[in-house]
Amino acid sequence: MEEQAPELLEKKKHVKKTGLPDLPNPVDKPVFRFAPNPNGPLSFGHSRGLVINAEYAKQLNGELILRFDDTDTTVKPPMIEAYEMIMHEQEWLCGFKAQRVIIASERMEEYHKYAQKLLANGYGYVCQCSSEDFREYRKSKENCPCRNQENSEAESLWKMMNDENGFQPGDAVVRVKTDMTLPNPALRDWPALRIQTNAHPRVGNKWRVWPLLDFQSAVEDHLQGVTHIIRGKDLMDSTRKQKWLYEHFGWNYPETIYWGRVKVHEFGGFSTSGMKEDIKQGTFTGWDDIRLPTLGSLKRRGIRAEALQSFWIEIGLTQKDISVPLTTLFSHNTSIIDPSSPRLSFVRDAIEIELRGEYPAHISLDAHPSENLGKREIDIDNHIYLEKSDLGNVRLKDFCDISKDGVVESIERSDNRTIVHWVSGGHKTMLLTPEGKEILKSEGILENHQLSIGTIVQLERIGYAKLEEDKLVFLHA
């Protein structure tokens, strides 16, 4: 055995699996989907669904569908600019364009077709109970009186729902028949379509009867041939509801995988509608304001798509509710950006020191310790800037040892005194750091450079930052 199959004797000890877990029920060409509500651009939270679904699609040679679930014009009205923004964000984050893009509001004929089929086959009914009344039936496990209506009656009620002179919002909904005695109250005769009269930003007032998520999503998943649904476990009951619908129609429900809730301490308390309002009020400068948890903000600050990808892949697909610090994402980002981040010196709380003694008038340094990112050419005049708290007998990094009075004691490193960063010449600028709902502004002196706007640099002893026109935006340490 040792000779024939030595690998079997090999202790396969603690090899941590990397990457995504194997997909259950794999098929030749799996179809995945990511279905955001375009009531605003994408946020950090959305990136999980996008990364996971896209990653499986990419690795398994499948397809990714980007689907806009925009059938609510009342509670979460669609934002017309968001469609375009989300498409760009999707491509940026995944590194490829979704193979198919579906906009639910443009698929209403289909949803109506299946709604009518539902009624015609007695799989559902038009319910005229108020939501309060139905809540009682649900609680007491009684059938609501609308449940045993004739098909012809259902048809005329459906017409009334669609007629502006007929039912008004709240007067009637279409429900899917399940079983009112089901142990799980959430599943009892769930609502599939309701009336909305607000204009939809894309299709105006063309429709009155709009599907709810559980119906729209279920029908569309079937129509598109989605094979695997990967989503949050808060949608577990949604799956159970939709399975009743699939059962009625004789369809096969896709394989479903769930993840748990993710809390990011730094991003607590943001909602799409809240951000929209605050931007309107001017509290935030826009969707890419560096304090916001949007993808636009993270991108602007210098978080790379690859970092978001490896971050979510590492977190994986457990159903645990987790709480992750942003620093974990940052560490992924560091390893991606460091090789391409030139070093630069930025002195905050600067104090000017006059140099005395012998020293070169010019030094030339590598912009990066190991990568070839060019040179930093520094002219030394007779004074330099240090951070006030660094004052003392120190080594000016890559330059010389000085005493606390500025006497140049040695060009070579002569002892193990503290190494500090410094600037000669340079120019004043501002470093912006998001701090909760505030922006911390620290003034300082930045080393002169010819780097272009948008470059991510490593400020020595401070961390990474992005160069903007007239300022620096702090990324992370």
Add this chain to the structure above:
RNA sequence: GCUCGUGUGGUGUAGUUCGGUCCAUCAUGUCGCCCUCUCGAGGCGACGACCCGGGUUCAAAUCCCGGCACGAGCACCA
């Protein structure tokens, strides 16, 4: 309340399907050391966990039972 789900170091994960090879993986974090490139880069090292209680078994993170804790759904939101 009803229903569903989850519990491995500070945090996130691997291992749980088929009990031993797990005195439990990897990463992050914290601390320390090294470095004429930085206390926030890089290198090295240390620290630190199987929710609790029973049971089955020669053997349990892994199986069974009972607790407890946390989260979600019960919207004419997604």
